[in-house]
Amino acid sequence: MQRILTVSLMAILAVPGMAWAQAAAAGGTDFTKAFAVLAAGLGFGLAAGLCGIGQGRAAGSAAEAIARQPGAVARIQTAMLLGLAFIESLTLFVFVIAVILLFVKS
């Protein structure tokens, strides 16, 4: 079992290298660019999804709190907005990194 795993892992690791060698032989596709696009898309998708979970929890709790105590709407809203901003800023870091990956020529 373990041997099969090892062999398949090695095969997976070897595939990009082989593809790269082929592309290089065929006259060159820019693989750095391709992986940068892939990383930007996957990374930002992941960040946006997890940020959605986090913000959803925060907003849901705020809605519950408002339902329980309608008098404290202003304070709860302020706290919620601040929390949402902090959660969102992590996603925006990923966004900035994605933009750098996509548009900055290296």
Next chain:
Amino acid sequence: MEIIEHPPILHIAAIPDHILYTWIVMAILVMVSLVAGRRLSLVPTGSQNFMEMVLEQFVKELDDTIGHEGRRYLPLIATLGLFILASNLMGLVPGLVAPTANLNTTAACALIVFVTYHIIGVRKQGFIPYMKHFAGPVPLALKPLMFVIEIISHCARPLSLSLRLFGNMMAGHILFAIFFFMMGFDGVLGWALSGSLGGIVVGAPSAVVMFVFVVGFLLPLKILVAFIQTFIFCKLAMLYIAAAVEEVEHH
């Protein structure tokens, strides 16, 4: 980006766009302030009324966050807030540039806040007590560790403050650019106008749907984001100042 993004309406080759539009925002704000403050009266009318209404909001937030002493920092916070709000809203007009969609502008604002709240803290408490504060209420053995961690977290503040505003504005900018590109003469509208059957059957309705989506959903969302980001920036600046000021009363 260069493919889908048109250059802004006003463009001078020697001056970067965000600086040019920062000057425009400054000119607008100065003009509004001059008009509002030209004939000050105890019973405000017109533009003075409007500006007072806006500033009242800042005063209310300052009182809530920092306390009674908060009004001293009104010039700083309100100037930053008005500048950021005007910049954000200017980015919504197609063909104009939001100065805050450039990291240099937001980093400048964040650094102003960073330097200012440290200066305020040092002036309030003196240098040594203020530095002691970074060590926090922990046993002596842990204080060096705590100090380093606190320093790093303080240095992360301007980073997150500037990147949050920049990221939001930039994301909206790219979103709008992509949608206008898809909607416009290079996209479905051009397809519909080209006269082919597919363009008329598919292109024209999707152009209409996209336009309704942008005007009915994205634009209100962006306006909301412009206000919320201004609020967040000012609120965080106030919280940092409050944290630097308030420790006096504890010790």
